[in-house]
Amino acid sequence: MQPHMKRVVMLLVIAIIGFISVRALVVPDSFGQYGWYRGDSVADNRNNQIGHAESVSCSEENCHKTIYKIWVDSGHKTVNCETCHGPSQDHVSNIRITPQPADDSREFCGKCHFKRVARPSSFPQIEPEIHGENLKCAYCHNPHKPWFI
Amino acid sequence: MNISRREFNKIGFRVIIGAVAGKVIIEKLVVTKGIAAENSPKDGYDWKEHLWGYLVDTRKCIGCGRCANACKLENHVPFDEPVYRTWVERYRVLKDDEVKIDSPNGSIDGFEDDIPEEDIKKAFYVPKICNHCEVPPCVQVCPVGATYTTEDGVVLVDYDYCIGCRYCIQGCPYGARYFNMEKGTADKCTWCYHRITRGLLPACVQVCPVGARIFGDLKDTESEINKILDKERINVLKAELGTKPKVYYIGLDREVR
Numbered sequence: 001m002q003p004h005m006k007r008v009v010m011l012l013v014i015a016i017i018g019f020i021s022v023r024a025l026v027v028p029d030s031f032g033q034y035g036w037y038r039g040d041s042v043a044d045n046r047n048n049q050i051g052h053a054e055s056v057s058c059s060e061e062n063c064h065k066t067i068y069k070i071w072v073d074s075g076h077k078t079v080n081c082e083t084c085h086g087p088s089q090d091h092v093s094n095i096r097i098t099p100q101p102a103d104d105s106r107e108f109c110g111k112c113h114f115k116r117v118a119r120p121s122s123f124p125q126i127e128p129e130i131h132g133e134n135l136k137c138a139y140c141h142n143p144h145k146p147w148f149i
Numbered sequence: 150m151n152i153s154r155r156e157f158n159k160i161g162f163r164v165i166i167g168a169v170a171g172k173v174i175i176e177k178l179v180v181t182k183g184i185a186a187e188n189s190p191k192d193g194y195d196w197k198e199h200l201w202g203y204l205v206d207t208r209k210c211i212g213c214g215r216c217a218n219a220c221k222l223e224n225h226v227p228f229d230e231p232v233y234r235t236w237v238e239r240y241r242v243l244k245d246d247e248v249k250i251d252s253p254n255g256s257i258d259g260f261e262d263d264i265p266e267e268d269i270k271k272a273f274y275v276p277k278i279c280n281h282c283e284v285p286p287c288v289q290v291c292p293v294g295a296t297y298t299t300e301d302g303v304v305l306v307d308y309d310y311c312i313g314c315r316y317c318i319q320g321c322p323y324g325a326r327y328f329n330m331e332k333g334t335a336d337k338c339t340w341c342y343h344r345i346t347r348g349l350l351p352a353c354v355q356v357c358p359v360g361a362r363i364f365g366d367l368k369d370t371e372s373e374i375n376k377i378l379d380k381e382r383i384n385v386l387k388a389e390l391g392t393k394p395k396v397y398y399i400g401l402d403r404e405v406r
Contacts, residue, residue, distance in 0.1 A: 037295070038295075038307050038310050042299060042307070044309070046342060050343060050347070052219060052222075052349075066168075078359060086222065111213040116211075117264075117272045
């Protein structure tokens with residue numbers, strides 16, 4: 001082989017080896033583990049903290065069993081505890097962390113129950129101007145068992 | 150260049166041997182732990198056994214916005230910024246056939262009736278969320294491999310690897326992605342991947358007071374979502390784009406985009 005060709009080939013080999021070693025250093029180990037992405041990222045996404053526990057965790061350990069039993073047969077049984085009371089996982093794992101009390105304002109109940117044109121007509125709605133004289137809803141209705149107090 | 154047949158063959162064989170050896174070296178060095186690809190993430194959850202799907206019954210939605218609220222709290226989405234992983238849109242078709250579409254604060258504060266009822270022909274709510282497409286345009290456009298589809302069909306973001314170029318946000322035809330200023334990366338709905346892989350429901354599904362959102366395993370023939378998909382007349386958003394969404398809708402109006 002002619003000397004100048006040898007030099008070109010040598011340079012090419014050095015360039016390829018350089019590319020491979022730099023790439024091996026820069027690209028994370030788990031890249032390409034499952035596909036063209038960093039495999040460890042799946043675990044990162046899985047390890048996020050849970051905020052909302054389930055409603056059943058409220059009745060476990062007999063904590064809120066009474067109110068849970070009332071709610072579970074009520075007209076509000078499709079409304080989970082955390083829909084109104086907010087995320088509770090912190091409180092479930094450490095009872096010393098007390099969650100914010102549920103919003104009992106008319107506006108909060110109205111997010112579901114004020115009359116709105118776009119709502120399905122079969123859904124129970126009230127006219128906020130003429131219903132209840134600006135009293136809090138819970139004055140007449142039990143939010144855990146609506147209609148029958 | 151004058152070259153004999155013998156010399157030509159010599160060089161040719163060297164090139165072939167070099168190419169084969171080089172490929173082996175590259176595989177050894179770069180594509181490390183190729184065998185590990187057989188395993189899914191640990192601790193009892195096998196992602197090959199699941200294919201998650203999502204169903205929205207727009208006929209049931211009451212537009213209370215508890216889903217969007219719970220999503221922000223569960224996933225630490227910047228609460229006071231106008232960015233949402235899920236939100237509810239209100240469609241109002243007026244008597245003169247004009248269509249008004251809005252979603253004030255992603256529906257978190259609820260909706261006010263600002264158009265008199267007499268002017269409205271029909272009105273309804275449409276919850277929106279990432280469609281976790283089978284053919285996701287956002288994954289295709291990512292230049293660094295920072296977003297991907299998992300084996301169980303969820304499109305996720307690698308927050309350490311994302312360079313924040315925002316191509317994916319532009320690439321998504323559903324507007325489901327947003328830029329997270331706190332993280333400095335693109336961000337999106339994960340179907341609460343940290344919850345569903347531990348046997349819980351996504352936060353939005355769990356807090357929906359009317360059951361308008363249903364989540365389940367498409368590989369499980371007995372799951373609630375499969376039973377509904379087999380029975381009801383379902384549709385997806387922008388089917389003509391060929392993205393094959395895995396969020397299915399019941400009761401979609403022709404105005405919904």
